[in-house]
Amino acid sequence: MITLENIEKVYRTDKIETVALQAINLKIREGEFISIMGPSGSGKSTLLNIMGLLDAPTHGHLALNGTTVDSYGDKQLARLRNERLGFIFQTFHLINDLSVMDNVEVPLLYRRMSGSERRKLALRALERVGLSARVHHFPSQLSGGQQQRVAIARAIVGNPRIILADEPTGNLDSQMGEDIMSILLDLSKTEKSTIVMVTHDPRMAEKTERTLRLFDGRQVN
Amino acid sequence: MIKHFLKMVWNRKRINGLIMIEIFFSFVVLFTVITATVYYVSNYRKPLGFSIDRVWSISVNTRLPWKTHMKEKVDGMNQLTLALRGLPEIESIGGISMVPYSRIDGIYGADYNGRPVETHMNHATDGLKDVLTIELTAGRWFSSDDDAAKSEPAIINERLAKDLFGSDDPLGKEIPFASQHGKPRVVGIVKDFRKSGEFSQPVNYMISRIKSNDTTELNLWDILIKVKPGTTAAFQERLVKTMETVAKNWTFDVVRLEHERESDFKLRLAPLIAGGLIASFLLIMVALGLIGVLWQNVSQRTKEIGLRRAMGGTAQHVYRQILGEQFVITTLGVLVGSILVMQVPLLDLIGFIQPGTYIAALTISLILMYALTYLCSLFPSWLAMDIEPAEALHYE
Numbered sequence: 001m002i003t004l005e006n007i008e009k010v011y012r013t014d015k016i017e018t019v020a021l022q023a024i025n026l027k028i029r030e031g032e033f034i035s036i037m038g039p040s041g042s043g044k045s046t047l048l049n050i051m052g053l054l055d056a057p058t059h060g061h062l063a064l065n066g067t068t069v070d071s072y073g074d075k076q077l078a079r080l081r082n083e084r085l086g087f088i089f090q091t092f093h094l095i096n097d098l099s100v101m102d103n104v105e106v107p108l109l110y111r112r113m114s115g116s117e118r119r120k121l122a123l124r125a126l127e128r129v130g131l132s133a134r135v136h137h138f139p140s141q142l143s144g145g146q147q148q149r150v151a152i153a154r155a156i157v158g159n160p161r162i163i164l165a166d167e168p169t170g171n172l173d174s175q176m177g178e179d180i181m182s183i184l185l186d187l188s189k190t191e192k193s194t195i196v197m198v199t200h201d202p203r204m205a206e207k208t209e210r211t212l213r214l215f216d217g218r219q220v221n
Numbered sequence: 222m223i224k225h226f227l228k229m230v231w232n233r234k235r236i237n238g239l240i241m242i243e244i245f246f247s248f249v250v251l252f253t254v255i256t257a258t259v260y261y262v263s264n265y266r267k268p269l270g271f272s273i274d275r276v277w278s279i280s281v282n283t284r285l286p287w288k289t290h291m292k293e294k295v296d297g298m299n300q301l302t303l304a305l306r307g308l309p310e311i312e313s314i315g316g317i318s319m320v321p322y323s324r325i326d327g328i329y330g331a332d333y334n335g336r337p338v339e340t341h342m343n344h345a346t347d348g349l350k351d352v353l354t355i356e357l358t359a360g361r362w363f364s365s366d367d368d369a370a371k372s373e374p375a376i377i378n379e380r381l382a383k384d385l386f387g388s389d390d391p392l393g394k395e396i397p398f399a400s401q402h403g404k405p406r407v408v409g410i411v412k413d414f415r416k417s418g419e420f421s422q423p424v425n426y427m428i429s430r431i432k433s434n435d436t437t438e439l440n441l442w443d444i445l446i447k448v449k450p451g452t453t454a455a456f457q458e459r460l461v462k463t464m465e466t467v468a469k470n471w472t473f474d475v476v477r478l479e480h481e482r483e484s485d486f487k488l489r490l491a492p493l494i495a496g497g498l499i500a501s502f503l504l505i506m507v508a509l510g511l512i513g514v515l516w517q518n519v520s521q522r523t524k525e526i527g528l529r530r531a532m533g534g535t536a537q538h539v540y541r542q543i544l545g546e547q548f549v550i551t552t553l554g555v556l557v558g559s560i561l562v563m564q565v566p567l568l569d570l571i572g573f574i575q576p577g578t579y580i581a582a583l584t585i586s587l588i589l590m591y592a593l594t595y596l597c598s599l600f601p602s603w604l605a606m607d608i609e610p611a612e613a614l615h616y617e
Contacts, residue, residue: 045615046611049611052531054530054531054610054611054614055609055611074535074536074537075535075537078530078533078534078535078538079533081530081531081532081533082532082533082534083533087531087532089614093524093525093527093528093614095525095528097228097229097232097233098228098229098232102225102228106528106529106532107532107533109222109225109534110532110533110534110535110538111533115224154532158533
């Protein structure tokens with residue numbers, strides 16, 4: 001499903017060259033739920049961004065479903081992000097000026113789809129995360145756990161095959177974290193979604209099928 | 222997507238409200254200035270009906286009391302005219318009651334076939350046609366043949382002819398604006414005669430004849446002369462001396478009609494220029510406000526922009542988002558403004574301005590406001606397009 005071949009990421013400024021990732025080789029199967037662990041600055045989020053087509057590697061190749069995306073332009077990458085990928089962030093990144101329903105609809109705005117169809121899909125996604133009673137609320141009226149559930153609904157509303165979660169439980173207390181993890185596990189089990197989750201929490205990582213460990217931008221297992 | 226833009230703007234109404242109000246006021250002022258400009262330009266392009274090239278006006282002050290010494294005044298004017306004819310610099314001589322570009326005006330109203338008709342009126346001598354190069358579209362100008370005519374002759378403009386007689390031939394027809402000689406008859410038609418100048422609104426116009434020997438009418442008139450090409454200002458002194466020799470106790474004030482026109486232009490354009498300056502100032506304020514708000518908007522919404530990119534938005538989508546929201550704000554501002562300003566023609570608050578002028582002014586104002594919005598949104602939109610999603614969504 002996701003193939004990373006000899007991925008390297010170097011950040012260059014006028015004076016400093018920082019190697020964020022080097023020699024990353026990884027194959028993630030369809031439906032697999034893997035976690036990425038490592039200390040701060042080890043390159044976890046950079047790797048997730050590269051997998052999510054939000055950042056380009058300095059060297060190496062990335063393929064989704066066997067198709068190399070190295071030469072893709074902005075439009076093609078955006079389309080792939082929209083149709084194949086769902087993102088969940090540690091800080092939720094909900095748009096405060098939009099209601100829960102409108103937030104969940106955001107990925108569908110970039111598809112050719114009627115407003116009623118968008119609402120139907122958004123409502124279904126919110127039902128999936130147990131928030132159908134909060135559709136007209138605004139993010140500021142929700143708890144952290146609820147906000148993250150909205151973010152999950154937004155990630156799954158377009159039915160992507162891959163979900164990339166960057167420390168989804170990092171800003172939540174343990175109970176809320178468990179709830180979010182349950183939803184992700186359920187998505188993995190029932191929808192057969194491929195999930196890549198960056199986490200600091202070994203208890204969360206234990207629940208995934210495989211853990212990739214990074215240290216100073218290198219794979220260590 | 223438009224619905225989404227509307228939601229974003231509405232949900233950020235506190236931030237967007239001020240700029241919307243600013244757009245509203247600027248639009249109203251801009252519309253007012255453009256309406257006046259369109260009105261003036263449209264009037265300027267219409268035929269004036271006469272030419273003031275090389276025409277000088279001589280205002281005569283007889284120093285005699287009002288409504289007395291009529292014979293003395295008429296004889297004096299005739300002697301003056303005779304004396305001026307002897308000056309080689311003068312090409313033609315005429316007389317008119319209300320000189321072009323003067324501030325005085327005569328308006329008469331009458332009932333015609335059961336409906337009220339109004340016209341502006343002036344009085345002219347037989348010689349005025351040559352002085353002001355007046356072209357007739359039908360009929361003739363006044364002449365000595367009219368001395369024996371039973372009814373007073375009148376020249377009217379095409380507008381008054383159409384107003385009174387529709388498509389019928391107006392020549393020889395009686396018109397309802399009676400003098401002490403009875404109702405005048407139309408002897409000639411002019412395209413127009415816009416005494417108040419190029420910027421004045423075309424109106425119904427009628428010119429009646431000043432008889433050179435009539436002492437019964439109180440037709441006080443000024444002399445208009447057309448000088449020969451190359452005549453310099455030095456001639457003015459000789460002109461005045463000649464007239465003072467003929468009418469010793471009278472005084473004369475000589476002006477070139479070109480100067481009168483310049484003064485008229487200044488007087489009419491001054492408020493327009495002032496309004497234009499205010500509108501320009503407001504537009505600059507709006508432009509600065511828009512750029513500032515949008516810039517701040519983009520920098521405050523970096524994460525949102527990054528998120529939109531992550532969710533499948535392209536750089537073009539982001540560009541359109543910023544532009545789209547700004548266009549919604551502008552639309553709301555100008556929509557309220559348009560509803561307000563359209564009350565002026567709908568309620569006919571300023572009767573002399575035609576609906577077409579308002580429509581043209583509205584169209585130009587809208588184009589200007591949207592062009593301004595577009596220009597002001599360009600730079601912030603480009604900034605937004607440049608935001609890297611990975612960087613924007615980075616959490617420390």
